[in-house]
Amino acid sequence: MTAIIPNVIAMKGEFIQATWETIYMTLMSAIVSAVLGLLVGVLLVVTQPGGILEDKLTYSVVDKLVNLLRSIPFIILLAVISPLTKFLIGTTVGTTASLVPLIFGIFPFYARQIQNALLDVDHGVIEAAESMGSSPLEIIFRIYLREGLADILRVSIVTVISLIGLTTMAGAIGSGGLGDVAINIGYARFENDITFTAMIIILVLVFAVQLFGDWVVRRVEHQ
Amino acid sequence: MSETVTNAIELNNISVNFQNHDQEIDAVKNVDLQIKRGDIYGIIGYSGAGKSTLVRVINLLQQPTQGSVIVNNQEILKLKPVELRQARKKVSMIFQHFNLMKSRTVQGNVEYPLLGTKISKADRQAKAEKLLRLVGLSEYAGTYPSQLSGGQKQRVAIARALASDPEILISDEATSALDPKTTKSILELLKQLNRDLDLTIVLITHEMQVIKSICHNVAVMDAGEIIERGPVAKVFTEPQQKLTTDFVETSTNVKEAIERITSTIKISEFKDNQELMYFNFIGNSTKQGVVSEFSQKYGIDVNILFANIDQIDGENVGYMIAVITGDLAVFNAAIQRLSSEGVKTRILTNDVLEGGAA
Known part of the structure; x- marks a missing residue:
């Protein structure tokens, strides 16, 4: 082992820590983004033309905001958002500080995915619920989020995988995690075994998320 | 009894206009329609005639551009949102494509209208079971809609529609996606519900065969207007309009x-x-x-x-x-x-x- 990946063995402790940092960043930003993304996604679906709470102004403002945030390249967002990060966290470096750009980088993407997932819910079923006297809130919770659950889970998996990708980019501003190790140690010091091992661990994380996600989707789907 | 008491539904001078880009479309034009309590009233017309739009005015899924709507003696257009939702529970609807929730079991679908009401979980389950027995699907309570045939799905939809003890049932092309034999059995079921539960049924279709087999009264719609109406036997034997003759001769x-x-x-x-x-x-x-x-x-x-x-x-x-x-x-x-x-x-x-x- 020492012969194949000498540098990795030498910094085993750092690798374990970096892996936990990546998991921490992914999980924490996923949780916050899930809440924000669901809220915004549902808001888009219900306020859009023909929606159950149609509201042209709200829809067009939120829609444009989501597009705007989605258009900023993440590497630039990391830098641009730093004053806000400083204000919220107190610092702009470190794992926790990276949560702010990660959340702003991923939740608009997730909101859009949620919107698309919910648009796939059969409009006839929504109409049926309205005809049965369901309130907008009941329609959101008992129809949209429930009928759309399998698709919501599917887009959540895609989002978490994208998010793992973003956490590695956050390494550029010293967030810690596997991306940080791969670039700032492996790449900078020409220690290729470190870069390669970081990649392998990330791939394992991605596959684990994908497999777990697929298993959950299979369990909730009844079509 | 006065007119308002015997009429389950009264549509007065209803018009519905859609604004489609720069074009204004008159989907329904100045329609008056009275439907008596306990009646089975058919509305026939080709697609695009405005019949679906017209019946959606009854439960206000479609807001009319003008006119007044009286359902179960309530002026529907004057209700607050909460009151409207209560009123809607008394006007159930079944659809051409069933519109069942695929994430819920048959039992769950039938229980749906009772969620959020004061009825206890046990009573809710018992009621759903009773309704499934009524439509002949007791043994399917635990299955998901995707495993049912079209006719069975429509029976579940009917059971669901009945869960809120409606006084009116609107059937929007409910048999149009079904084969003739299944259509017949669904129509028989509707007839039985009309008789046993004194349910007023408003039925839209493009098939005169359906009107002939269960309706007492019929209105013929074309281009947003009712061009002919009356008891089915009379309209059938003495059609006044070319379109009505067309429907009769086809059937x-x-x-x-x-x-x-x-x-x-x-x-x-x-x-x-x-x-x-x-x-x-x-x-x-x-x-x-x-x-x-x-x-x-x-x-x-x-x-x-x-x-x-x-x-x-x-x-x-x-x-x-x-x-x-x-x-x-x-x-x-x-x-x-x-x-x-x-x-x-x-x-x-x-x-x-x-x-x-x-």
Whole structure:
């Protein structure tokens, strides 16, 4: 082992820590983004033309905001958002500080995915619920989020995988995690075994998320 | 009792306009419609006639541009959102594509309208079970809609529609996606619900066959307007409008028969004393031997090419297409006599020669 990946063995402790940092960043930003993304996604679906709470102004403002945030390249967002990060966290470096750009980088993407997932819910079923006297809130919770659950889970998996990708980019501003190790140690010091091992661990994380996600989707789907 | 008490639904001067880009579309134009409690009222028309839009005004899934809507003695347009939702529970709806929730079991679908009400979970389950028994699907309580056939799905939809103890059931092309046999069984079920639960049913369809088998009254819609209405037997036997005649003839196979006959026999080769005739017998006139009378009394040859008999609201209605050969003067006298007995006739020969197949 020492012969194949000498540098990795030498910094085993750092690798374990970096892996936990990546998991921490992914999980924490996923949780916050899930809440924000669901809220915004549902808001888009219900306020859009023909929606159950149609509201042209709200829809067009939120829609444009989501597009705007989605258009900023993440590497630039990391830098641009730093004053806000400083204000919220107190610092702009470190794992926790990276949560702010990660959340702003991923939740608009997730909101859009949620919107698309919910648009796939059969409009006839929504109409049926309205005809049965369901309130907008009941329609959101008992129809949209429930009928759309399998698709919501599917887009959540895609989002978490994208998010793992973003956490590695956050390494550029010293967030810690596997991306940080791969670039700032492996790449900078020409220690290729470190870069390669970081990649392998990330791939394992991605596959684990994908497999777990697929298993959950299979369990909730009844079509 | 006054009018408002016996009418389950009253639509007064309803119009619905859609703004589609720069174009204004009048989906429903100044429609008045009264539907009596306990009635089965059919609305027939081709797609795009505005019937779906019109019935959605009843539970305000469609906001009318003008007019007033009175359902169960409530002025629906004046209700607050909460009151409207309460009112909607008394006006259930079933759809062409069933609109069941695929994430819920059959039982879960039927329980849905009772969620969020004061009814306890046990009562809710018991009620859903009872309704599933009523529609004959008890053994499917735990299955998901995707595993059911079309007819079964519609039965679940009906059970779900009944869960809130509605007084009115709106059926929006509920049998249009089903095969004839299943259609018949669903219509039988609706008829039974109308009888046993005193449910007022408003039914939209594009098939006269459906109207004929269960409706008491019918309205014919075209381009957003009701062009003809009345008791089914009357509209069927004395259609006033071309479109109504069209629907009636399609459902009795007369239209098809005329097309078949005119494409197989050469009318242009008819002799001067020959005519292709359509006869429509109503009620008692079907009991007399029209054909034998023609030939024996008037000496006219009748060669029957098509005949059919229907029963509408207990009345016999017959249709016949025949080539008749005989002296035209005598023939005219015979027709005079027939029409005084309630038999309607139409000479098809000229229609066909002019190129328009009736």
